[in-house]
Amino acid sequence: MSNIVEIRNLRVKAKTDSGRVVEIIKGVDLEIAKGEVVALIGESGSGKTTIALTLLGHTRSGCSIASGSVTVDGRDTVAMSEAERRRFRGTTVAYVPQSAAAAFNPSKTIMDQVVEVARIHDLMPAAVARQKAVELFRALVLPDPETIGARYPHQVSGGQLQRLAAAMALIGDPQVMVFDEPTTALDVTTQIEVLRAFKAVLRDRGMAGIYVSHDLAVVAQIADRIVVLKDGEVQEVGTTEAVVNHPSHDYTRALISAFHPQAKSSPPSDAAAPAAPILQVKSLMAGYGAMGQDGLPKYVVLKDVDLTLERGRSLGIIGESGSGKSTLARAIAGLLPPAAGQIEMNGKALAGGVRQRSKEELRRLQIVFQLADTALNPNKPVGAILARPLFFYHAMRGAARAAEVDRLLDMVRLPKALKYRLPSELSGGQKQRVNFARALAAKPDLILCDEITSALDTVVAAAVLELLDELQRELGLTYMFISHDLSTVEAICDRVAVMYEGAKVEEMPTSRMKSGAEHPYSRLLISSVPQLDTGWLDGLDDDPLLRSAMADRRAAERWAVARRQRS
Amino acid sequence: MNAVVARLVVQRLGIMLISLLIVAFAVFFATEMLPGDVAQILLGQSATPQAVAALRTAMHLDQPAILRFVYWLGGLVSGDLGRSYANNMDVAALISGRLTNSLQLAGVTTLFSVPIALCLGITAAMFRGSLYDRIVSIVTVSVISIPEFMVATVAVLVFAVYLRWLPALSIADQVHGIGELLRIYAMPVITLSFVVSAQMIRMTRAAVIDTLNTPYVEMALLKGASRRRMVLSHALPNALGPIANAVALSLSYLLGGVIIVETIFNYPGVAKLMVDAVSTRDLPLIQSCAMIFCVCYLLLILIADVIAIISNPRLRNR
Amino acid sequence: RATRAFADTPKSGGSMTAAGWSSSTADTLDPAKASLSTDYVRCCAFYNRLTFLGEDGNVAMELADKVETSDGKSWTVTLKPDVTFHDGKKLTPEDVVFSLNRLKDPATGSKVQAIAKQFASVKKVDAKTVEIVLEAPNADLPIILALHHFMIVADGTTDFSKGNGTGAFKCQTFEPGVRSVGVKNENYWKPQLPHLDSFEFIAISDDTARVNALLSGDIALAASINPRALRRLDNVGGVTVSKTTSGNYTDLNVRLDLSPGDKAGFVEGLKYLVNREVIQRSVMRDLAVIANDQPVSPNDRYYNKDLKPKAHDPEKAKHLFKKAGLLGQSIPIVASDAATASVDMATVVQQAGSEIGMPFEVKRVPSDGYWSKYWLKAPVHFGNINPRPTPDILFSLLYASDAPWNESQYKSERFDKMLLEARGMLDDTKRKAIYGDMQTMISDEAGTIIPVWISNVDALSSKLKGLKPNPLGGMMGYAFAEYVWLDS
Amino acid sequence: MSSTVSSARGLGLRINIVGAIGAAIILFWVAVAILAPLIAPYPVGKIVAFDYFQPMSSSFWMGTDYLGRDMLSRIMMGARYTVGISLAGVTLACFLGVTLGMIAAVVGGWFDLILSRFLDAFNSIPSLLFGLVIVAGVGSSLTVLIVTLALIYAPGSYRFARALAVNVNAMDFVTVARVRGEGIVYMVREEIFPNIIGPVLADFGLRFVFIVLLLSGLSFLGLGVQPPQADWGALVRENLDGLSYGAPAVVFPSLAIASLTISVNMLIDNLPYRIRDRGE
Numbered sequence A: 001m002s003n004i005v006e007i008r009n010l011r012v013k014a015k016t017d018s019g020r021v022v023e024i025i026k027g028v029d030l031e032i033a034k035g036e037v038v039a040l041i042g043e044s045g046s047g048k049t050t051i052a053l054t055l056l057g058h059t060r061s062g063c064s065i066a067s068g069s070v071t072v073d074g075r076d077t078v079a080m081s082e083a084e085r086r087r088f089r090g091t092t093v094a095y096v097p098q099s100a101a102a103a104f105n106p107s108k109t110i111m112d113q114v115v116e117v118a119r120i121h122d123l124m125p126a127a128v129a130r131q132k133a134v135e136l137f138r139a140l141v142l143p144d145p146e147t148i149g150a151r152y153p154h155q156v157s158g159g160q161l162q163r164l165a166a167a168m169a170l171i172g173d174p175q176v177m178v179f180d181e182p183t184t185a186l187d188v189t190t191q192i193e194v195l196r197a198f199k200a201v202l203r204d205r206g207m208a209g210i211y212v213s214h215d216l217a218v219v220a221q222i223a224d225r226i227v228v229l230k231d232g233e234v235q236e237v238g239t240t241e242a243v244v245n246h247p248s249h250d251y252t253r254a255l256i257s258a259f260h261p262q263a264k265s266s267p268p269s270d271a272a273a274p275a276a277p278i279l280q281v282k283s284l285m286a287g288y289g290a291m292g293q294d295g296l297p298k299y300v301v302l303k304d305v306d307l308t309l310e311r312g313r314s315l316g317i318i319g320e321s322g323s324g325k326s327t328l329a330r331a332i333a334g335l336l337p338p339a340a341g342q343i344e345m346n347g348k349a350l351a352g353g354v355r356q357r358s359k360e361e362l363r364r365l366q367i368v369f370q371l372a373d374t375a376l377n378p379n380k381p382v383g384a385i386l387a388r389p390l391f392f393y394h395a396m397r398g399a400a401r402a403a404e405v406d407r408l409l410d411m412v413r414l415p416k417a418l419k420y421r422l423p424s425e426l427s428g429g430q431k432q433r434v435n436f437a438r439a440l441a442a443k444p445d446l447i448l449c450d451e452i453t454s455a456l457d458t459v460v461a462a463a464v465l466e467l468l469d470e471l472q473r474e475l476g477l478t479y480m481f482i483s484h485d486l487s488t489v490e491a492i493c494d495r496v497a498v499m500y501e502g503a504k505v506e507e508m509p510t511s512r513m514k515s516g517a518e519h520p521y522s523r524l525l526i527s528s529v530p531q532l533d534t535g536w537l538d539g540l541d542d543d544p545l546l547r548s549a550m551a552d553r554r555a556a557e558r559w560a561v562a563r564r565q566r567s
Numbered sequence B: 001m002n003a004v005v006a007r008l009v010v011q012r013l014g015i016m017l018i019s020l021l022i023v024a025f026a027v028f029f030a031t032e033m034l035p036g037d038v039a040q041i042l043l044g045q046s047a048t049p050q051a052v053a054a055l056r057t058a059m060h061l062d063q064p065a066i067l068r069f070v071y072w073l074g075g076l077v078s079g080d081l082g083r084s085y086a087n088n089m090d091v092a093a094l095i096s097g098r099l100t101n102s103l104q105l106a107g108v109t110t111l112f113s114v115p116i117a118l119c120l121g122i123t124a125a126m127f128r129g130s131l132y133d134r135i136v137s138i139v140t141v142s143v144i145s146i147p148e149f150m151v152a153t154v155a156v157l158v159f160a161v162y163l164r165w166l167p168a169l170s171i172a173d174q175v176h177g178i179g180e181l182l183r184i185y186a187m188p189v190i191t192l193s194f195v196v197s198a199q200m201i202r203m204t205r206a207a208v209i210d211t212l213n214t215p216y217v218e219m220a221l222l223k224g225a226s227r228r229r230m231v232l233s234h235a236l237p238n239a240l241g242p243i244a245n246a247v248a249l250s251l252s253y254l255l256g257g258v259i260i261v262e263t264i265f266n267y268p269g270v271a272k273l274m275v276d277a278v279s280t281r282d283l284p285l286i287q288s289c290a291m292i293f294c295v296c297y298l299l300l301i302l303i304a305d306v307i308a309i310i311s312n313p314r315l316r317n318r
Numbered sequence C: 001r002a003t004r005a006f007a008d009t010p011k012s013g014g015s016m017t018a019a020g021w022s023s024s025t026a027d028t029l030d031p032a033k034a035s036l037s038t039d040y041v042r043c044c045a046f047y048n049r050l051t052f053l054g055e056d057g058n059v060a061m062e063l064a065d066k067v068e069t070s071d072g073k074s075w076t077v078t079l080k081p082d083v084t085f086h087d088g089k090k091l092t093p094e095d096v097v098f099s100l101n102r103l104k105d106p107a108t109g110s111k112v113q114a115i116a117k118q119f120a121s122v123k124k125v126d127a128k129t130v131e132i133v134l135e136a137p138n139a140d141l142p143i144i145l146a147l148h149h150f151m152i153v154a155d156g157t158t159d160f161s162k163g164n165g166t167g168a169f170k171c172q173t174f175e176p177g178v179r180s181v182g183v184k185n186e187n188y189w190k191p192q193l194p195h196l197d198s199f200e201f202i203a204i205s206d207d208t209a210r211v212n213a214l215l216s217g218d219i220a221l222a223a224s225i226n227p228r229a230l231r232r233l234d235n236v237g238g239v240t241v242s243k244t245t246s247g248n249y250t251d252l253n254v255r256l257d258l259s260p261g262d263k264a265g266f267v268e269g270l271k272y273l274v275n276r277e278v279i280q281r282s283v284m285r286d287l288a289v290i291a292n293d294q295p296v297s298p299n300d301r302y303y304n305k306d307l308k309p310k311a312h313d314p315e316k317a318k319h320l321f322k323k324a325g326l327l328g329q330s331i332p333i334v335a336s337d338a339a340t341a342s343v344d345m346a347t348v349v350q351q352a353g354s355e356i357g358m359p360f361e362v363k364r365v366p367s368d369g370y371w372s373k374y375w376l377k378a379p380v381h382f383g384n385i386n387p388r389p390t391p392d393i394l395f396s397l398l399y400a401s402d403a404p405w406n407e408s409q410y411k412s413e414r415f416d417k418m419l420l421e422a423r424g425m426l427d428d429t430k431r432k433a434i435y436g437d438m439q440t441m442i443s444d445e446a447g448t449i450i451p452v453w454i455s456n457v458d459a460l461s462s463k464l465k466g467l468k469p470n471p472l473g474g475m476m477g478y479a480f481a482e483y484v485w486l487d488s
Numbered sequence D: 001m002s003s004t005v006s007s008a009r010g011l012g013l014r015i016n017i018v019g020a021i022g023a024a025i026i027l028f029w030v031a032v033a034i035l036a037p038l039i040a041p042y043p044v045g046k047i048v049a050f051d052y053f054q055p056m057s058s059s060f061w062m063g064t065d066y067l068g069r070d071m072l073s074r075i076m077m078g079a080r081y082t083v084g085i086s087l088a089g090v091t092l093a094c095f096l097g098v099t100l101g102m103i104a105a106v107v108g109g110w111f112d113l114i115l116s117r118f119l120d121a122f123n124s125i126p127s128l129l130f131g132l133v134i135v136a137g138v139g140s141s142l143t144v145l146i147v148t149l150a151l152i153y154a155p156g157s158y159r160f161a162r163a164l165a166v167n168v169n170a171m172d173f174v175t176v177a178r179v180r181g182e183g184i185v186y187m188v189r190e191e192i193f194p195n196i197i198g199p200v201l202a203d204f205g206l207r208f209v210f211i212v213l214l215l216s217g218l219s220f221l222g223l224g225v226q227p228p229q230a231d232w233g234a235l236v237r238e239n240l241d242g243l244s245y246g247a248p249a250v251v252f253p254s255l256a257i258a259s260l261t262i263s264v265n266m267l268i269d270n271l272p273y274r275i276r277d278r279g280e
């Protein structure tokens, strides 16, 4: 059996701004047979994206291929001329980006972008290309395949956009597809749909693929073989079965064991004293847009939410994308003054807006944002970022402050040397830990964590979770933990609340989550979590409950899009 | 036009009225602060106190200035710009011909300089870091660092005095036909283009480079798009907003700021009219010119904002 | 020589464009309000005066046939017959009475109201005679009537924008601040004039641009060119230059009633410090004649030849400043582009001062508002005085105790008395003696330092013929349009 | 980017060759400005030759001006004004504009709306009228000149900075600071400013060029620089007649302006950057 992709001794180097050259890929060998899907897994920064991009003969700016060859369909992308590469891209190899939302040009219609490959390479007449695109939309189970192409990227949901990105890649009938973490940003219910669509398309067309991810469970559903990377080197190669069931390398083993996080150990004082609530949210209404005459904002997002957070405990908030989870956190933090309802901390009512709250109130309640990329000032070194709250709340200076910064870094398991770096020089997991350490620096009582682990690979995420747990025990912190990843919630929370369309539909102890969920949406959510089992995805079709729930959801989605377009 | 644009336009026009009022008051107080008044200045060296007083009475300038200003504002509401103090002509009549000239010059300059500036800015961004890019950016800065009056004078010396290809003066109402138009406008337009292009070039380049760094442009690269396609089809539409803003700001200079060009080429436009008006303390005329500059400036900004909205579907369909 | 005679024969026809140096929306066709050279040019083209000053400085008759007096107080003016206005109306004494009387009326905004005040009455005598009675005798009346503001307009005119006069050209276009076009008046009462079919007058305020427009052939006459452009004009063919040394001057005024002018010795010191030669050679590029601190120009028949200019003597100046107790004190000199060459003159004084330890500080102020805010007001400042046809006008305007423009606040009873005495005097020799003494008094006592007479230089295409210098100013006393012709 | 890289490792700074040339020229002019009174061969106001627009000669290296004054001395002394006033003016303008722009973006709401409209209105008042009013109202001194220049250019700078700051203000890290309870000064100085400094500097470069030129216009209105001193723009202007003779009196100040403005922009486009210790 001939290999469609052969990577031999690939070395990629990058030049840092002090002129130092670092090798980010250190002699990788890799082959992919025709029709085979190979997964690249590994922690953040291990070089997965870099390798994937070399298949298209591309490196990000600042990087270059130092040596080696990348042969795709018998041609070496490293040795090609730029013009040859242009002809090669999109026709022989196609790329599905990590964030489809960013990869679509906001000012062009989806159809224009999907058929662009055909136009660039003059593969077929425009009308034929459009027809083909519509067929692809249908194959990828997109709603309204005939008309969805006329929309602009912001008019479709994230999951749909990810599938559209795949359609964009497939239009040129490539022989190799490169998927770069195509589902990381999606919530579990959407992820299932996308995964199924990808798998069906790859199977139907017999394409080879390279699938980059850090999520072993996802990879287990789609890949034939798994390549485990670390620090730019291949650690382990094997069939999916073999790697999942009998990992040989330490890192792989860590990955797999991290997949089943330890369930939350009950707090020691559990039964003894019924902990006093630290935060109470009473019939909270909040939203965006101008205030209407009824005293409610134009777009009401949160509808009558009641919540109670007990001291020293963690409350998980789950729900699909757009259900209002972040909005809830923003309202509590004072970023979005509520339209109605009350927020009380330690029995005292909190003012609606940040500016009306006292410094002390602000200190006690910290929020950690979802996207660590944008939550850290790109122009300040880590040390300065951490030092600021220390100075601001605790007036710490000089050596004491420096020592405290070191201690904080240590607390979140980051090397001290990192304090000289800028956020852009950190990997995703590192950024998220800095982000969290900044909240800790305030010495708060309550931390609102908004999806702080969703961008992290499981190993790192597990470490962060463990850290959270440990800090809770040591410092008696209270968390409100927002996530769409149920296993994470399971690992850290005592209770979990399910949000759906801005309302809290259900709340229960975590332990009862799997068995005791009553609301149909909660059940759908819970059963969508991928299992570390190569047959899980294929087995889903037989689950009648999930199928009907899915159908409902699709109808709801169509309706939501239609409404968005009207307004 | 859709609802968003319509709402913006209506809102801006409302704000424009307020801005005009602010400008009117500011200009009024500014003019009041200047030494001398019309009567005194018209009489010039022969301004004895009695003569000035008599002339003031004769010109009906003996009312308090603020009262006259308020009357003028009242007239403005009904579309009457008032009468010039200096020569008792209708301000509207005085301005109309000159405004046409100014708009013509501004229009021809725009038609000439904007495409060139955009081309240079875009190509420089396309070949960022190349020799071409460097040459464009050095030339741009050199071009604006030569004073306007020098550019104009050198142009006249070369093209009118030595080569005798073009007339030294641009007398607007001699234009009959395209050939003459080119001959007459060539030098003022080149001079003005020198002044206004640099900012447009630099801002266009920056805006395009900004969008060239986005993931969707990288995606286009990975689809096999050529550099041209990446820039023209992907980066440019998204850079249109900032570019339109930079262009609008540069063009706003073309009405009130062209006094030097008007002087050297003896081109009768509104900038010189404004200067005359200031030097004779001719309040209705000063005010009217200031209103025109303000309206044009705000309109340009409005157009730029509308372009930004239209070019961005996210804003367009909000 | 034959060729020359041929060239000097006027040719009829053609049109030309001439450029002055300033125009604005305040441009007017009302002779009473005329203030800029451009106004004068237009007025000369569209109207006529009763008398005018010839190139030799002597009074000639224009609309008047005769101007006679026996006592200098009451004058009769006989009008030329068969003169018509552009609109066809015949010239009558009523027109003259109207034109002269309105100059007196403060509401007119007349530039010569101060002079016209001496008209006690202007009356029609018969169909061709007007009687002018003055408040006091004034032998200079015929010269006064030659001033540009004394143009005759039609009786009862209120709207001057048509330029309805008796002049050589009819106004075709008049756009204030832009241009004016005159076309030949076919019924002009002077035979054979004008030669041109039409002429256009514009203003180009930028000196270099004006010369360039001439060199490129866009205009045929560039008025008042910068002395520094002369070298350029020397080198090109097709352009000639016309110089007029007139009574125009820029003077450094020290107010005698304010510090530092009130300290004895300061003004005199300054008169010695001013380096007239440098001003003449460097600032004016030799297009100037060294002057002796008094306003009567060397062309004037009353000029006092014996009065010598003070020589540049820094040591003497230093001594005088020390005497005034001002040596070493920083003294501001207000200069502005509004007063020709004053900024450069100020730097010459400043430099000379710095060499003797007398720090002057040049204060350049905007031309805008200069005449109302700084002129006559600042303790040390520059003025710029246009030529006036008689010493009487100059003295009463500038040096009499009640003079409206007494630049240095010079007050002298003796001077005032002499002025009155000379005004009514019909005996020219005696008058000359008195005027001579008055010039000496001004030169020694007043605070006005007049370093040079500034020549006016007009540059013209050599095709343009017939332009002669005139004491009333450049461009043939602004009346060129009527007299010039184009040689093909 | 440029291949040759020169570095000042002692300072931990690195600059590429283009930036280094720019910096060298600026330093040269700054040195000339400081030393001018010591090294200028003649007094600025002294008429040293009766001839005007003289060519370059051994006694007058850059010829003489329209009055016959030594051009070299005038350019040297002019450097004090052009370099000093322009830098001060543009710095003040950008400081005012950028600060207000950032504050407007952070505070938002009515404050932003009113300030923006007010400055738009201000911007449409012709600078000539403004200059005249200043001279008439407050008189003329170097300080007034600098402030006037700054006021004329601040609204443009404001518009530019505000647009940039609005984008940064929407970022999460600003929100984090807001939730921390930070005051406006910190927000503007530490969170917004470092993230818009690049474009702001590029804008600074262009504005610098405009200010160098506007300076001469204002000194002709009587604002600021007083004769016999003159800034470079004024030198070009007063010697413009010499253009047709190709006189060095007009060529050299033009070259001086071009060299300064180009090098400021060259330096801004290629700023030195700090070699940071990233602990690896």
Ligand SMILES: Nc1ncnc2c1ncn2[C@@H]1O[C@H](COP(=O)(O)OP(=O)(O)OP(=O)(O)O)[C@@H](O)[C@H]1O
Pocket: A014, A015, A016, A024, A042, A043, A044, A045, A046, A047, A048, A049, A050, A051, A060, A061, A062, A063, A214, A425, A427, A428
């Ligand atoms: N321009 C660059 N200069 C220097 N180092 C770089 C550059 N781009 C990437 N790197 C480094 O190269 C390594 C590999 O990056 P790559 O994006 O391939 O990782 P990844 O495995 O895809 O990570 P993630 O899961 O976070 O996407 C990282 O350590 C990164 O810091």
Ligand SMILES: Nc1ncnc2c1ncn2[C@@H]1O[C@H](COP(=O)(O)OP(=O)(O)OP(=O)(O)O)[C@@H](O)[C@H]1O
Pocket: A187, A288, A289, A299, A301, A319, A320, A321, A322, A323, A324, A325, A326, A327, A328, A370, A484
């Ligand atoms: N600034 C805003 N203006 C208007 N609507 C907004 C704004 N921000 C969010 N929304 C809307 O509010 C709803 C809830 O958004 P929110 O960010 O709270 O969702 P979420 O549950 O956190 O989703 P995700 O899992 O994607 O983070 C969504 O429909 C979103 O479109």
Ligand SMILES: [Mg+2]
Pocket: A048, A049, A050, A098, A180
């Ligand atoms: Mg990656």
Ligand SMILES: [Mg+2]
Pocket: A325, A326, A327, A370, A450, A451
């Ligand atoms: Mg969220």
